[in-house]
Amino acid sequence: MARSRSTPHGQQGAWVLVLVMLAGSILAGLWKFYDSFRVYVPTRHVAVMIKKTGLDLENGQEVGPTAEYKGVQKSFKKEGRYYVNPYVWDWEIYPAFEVPAGKLGVRVRLDGDDLPYGDFLAHQESQKGIAPGYLREGRYEINPYVERIEVHDPIVVPAGFKGVITNLAGPLPENPNVLLVERGPKGETYRGVQHETIDPQTYYYNPYEERVSLVDCRSQRFNLAEKKDMGFPSKDGFWVSLDGIVEFRVMPDQAAQVFVTYNDDKNGDRIAEEIVAKIILPNARSFCRLEGSKSQGREFIEGETRIEFQSNFQKAMRDNCEPLGIEIIQALITKITPPDPIAKPVRQREIAKQQEQQFQQEILQQQSEIKLAIEQAMVRRKTELVRAEQGVVRVTTQAERQQEVAVTKANEKRRVAELRLEAAKDEAEAILARGKAEAEVVEFQNAAEAAGWKQAVAAFAGDGQQYARYVLFQKMASAYRKMMINTADSPMMKIFDSFVPRDENKESP
Numbered sequence: 001m002a003r004s005r006s007t008p009h010g011q012q013g014a015w016v017l018v019l020v021m022l023a024g025s026i027l028a029g030l031w032k033f034y035d036s037f038r039v040y041v042p043t044r045h046v047a048v049m050i051k052k053t054g055l056d057l058e059n060g061q062e063v064g065p066t067a068e069y070k071g072v073q074k075s076f077k078k079e080g081r082y083y084v085n086p087y088v089w090d091w092e093i094y095p096a097f098e099v100p101a102g103k104l105g106v107r108v109r110l111d112g113d114d115l116p117y118g119d120f121l122a123h124q125e126s127q128k129g130i131a132p133g134y135l136r137e138g139r140y141e142i143n144p145y146v147e148r149i150e151v152h153d154p155i156v157v158p159a160g161f162k163g164v165i166t167n168l169a170g171p172l173p174e175n176p177n178v179l180l181v182e183r184g185p186k187g188e189t190y191r192g193v194q195h196e197t198i199d200p201q202t203y204y205y206n207p208y209e210e211r212v213s214l215v216d217c218r219s220q221r222f223n224l225a226e227k228k229d230m231g232f233p234s235k236d237g238f239w240v241s242l243d244g245i246v247e248f249r250v251m252p253d254q255a256a257q258v259f260v261t262y263n264d265d266k267n268g269d270r271i272a273e274e275i276v277a278k279i280i281l282p283n284a285r286s287f288c289r290l291e292g293s294k295s296q297g298r299e300f301i302e303g304e305t306r307i308e309f310q311s312n313f314q315k316a317m318r319d320n321c322e323p324l325g326i327e328i329i330q331a332l333i334t335k336i337t338p339p340d341p342i343a344k345p346v347r348q349r350e351i352a353k354q355q356e357q358q359f360q361q362e363i364l365q366q367q368s369e370i371k372l373a374i375e376q377a378m379v380r381r382k383t384e385l386v387r388a389e390q391g392v393v394r395v396t397t398q399a400e401r402q403q404e405v406a407v408t409k410a411n412e413k414r415r416v417a418e419l420r421l422e423a424a425k426d427e428a429e430a431i432l433a434r435g436k437a438e439a440e441v442v443e444f445q446n447a448a449e450a451a452g453w454k455q456a457v458a459a460f461a462g463d464g465q466q467y468a469r470y471v472l473f474q475k476m477a478s479a480y481r482k483m484m485i486n487t488a489d490s491p492m493m494k495i496f497d498s499f500v501p502r503d504e505n506k507e508s509p
Helices: 006-033 253-263 271-294 302-325 340-459 464-477 492-497
Strands: 038-039 045-051 071-077 079-082 087-097 097-099 104-109 139-140 149-150 161-167 191-198 208-216 220-221 229-232 239-250 326-337
Touching: 038 045, 079 149, 097 149, 139 220, 149 229, 161 253, 191 253, 208 253, 208 271, 220 271, 229 271, 239 271, 253 271, 271 302, 271 326, 302 326, 340 464
Parallel strands: none
Antiparallel strands: 038 079, 045 071, 045 087, 097 139, 104 149, 161 191, 161 208, 220 239, 229 239, 239 326
């Protein structure tokens, strides 16, 4: 039978496995020891520190006032990594508190001194209770053992409403016997309903510090016969029932006064019902029973009495309600129902009166139509006369304009003729002057030439014939280059015979 033996390689593998397991155990122990000292606070979280050793807490204490006491500490660790002694400290991880968008947060301290008598808010950090003010949306790192945050909705004042503010935790006013509280000399607000109201908007208020009640200031209507008991006894003992509509609204500047005086609901949602029950109906019943008892039942069927009653009703409602902060927009008596025993005969008589008035109106209408026809005829006649007069004026004006145009043209032609005549005279004088000047020029030229000739003739001893021959010879001498003459009696030579001096005593051949 063969016997198995361990090989060196098998023993070496077992030792390696043992060493690895031993190293892993050592590393795990070291990591556990290291992790026991480490405090890791994730993002958006806080770590509440709890001390294991120290002084014991007193009765009524839940959180250690200082680090010398054991138990939950006021201080806490924010996100990050910290190292503490695990034998002295313990810790708990909590998420940080976040106020959602569109909300507000109210801080409530769970640890601290008790509030003085009459105080509702913890104004000091060392006091426990509701802290004044509010927190807007965001993330807040708090110790959940020391304080907590309550989430509330903001106050939205809709359009047409007024917000009445009630201070719940302010100082008491100097005069507590007033309905509305005014601000102090330094602007401080006292406890109670404030005189100032807020307009439509979104507001952030601490609900433990201030309460906002909504008062509807829009126009509202109420039917007088809604209660089925609106009526009054007439002067002659008949019961007259009526119906009407009253349109009213709360005056915005007196919303706080009306809210405090007439509202029994703290939120003010039923202010309209309170106004109707305490102001509108009492005043309407009072007027109808006082004024209605002054007239007989049959008078309410007639139109004049009804109109007067309605106008007086609206005036009385306005005069009585406006001092109370209620504006009466309209108060109408829509229906008056007298008793049947007198309604029918009075109604018939009223119908007869109405018919008589209708007939009279028809007669007046016919007379007015006749008068209107006459006036229209007179208007047409006047229109034709005016039109004829306008035609005469138009023709006359046109003839006068034509006459003026003709006279103007004739005057223009005469003026042109006069101008032409003057121009002709001027031209004749110019021609005469020019002729005289030219004649004088010719005369002067002739005189000059004659003077020259006279001087020239004087050079020839006053013999003009000699001077003439000289001039002829001078003119012709330059023109002749050659001259051929055969005989002395040639025709050429005869030209000069007239320039040959003759002896006057000698007879001509």
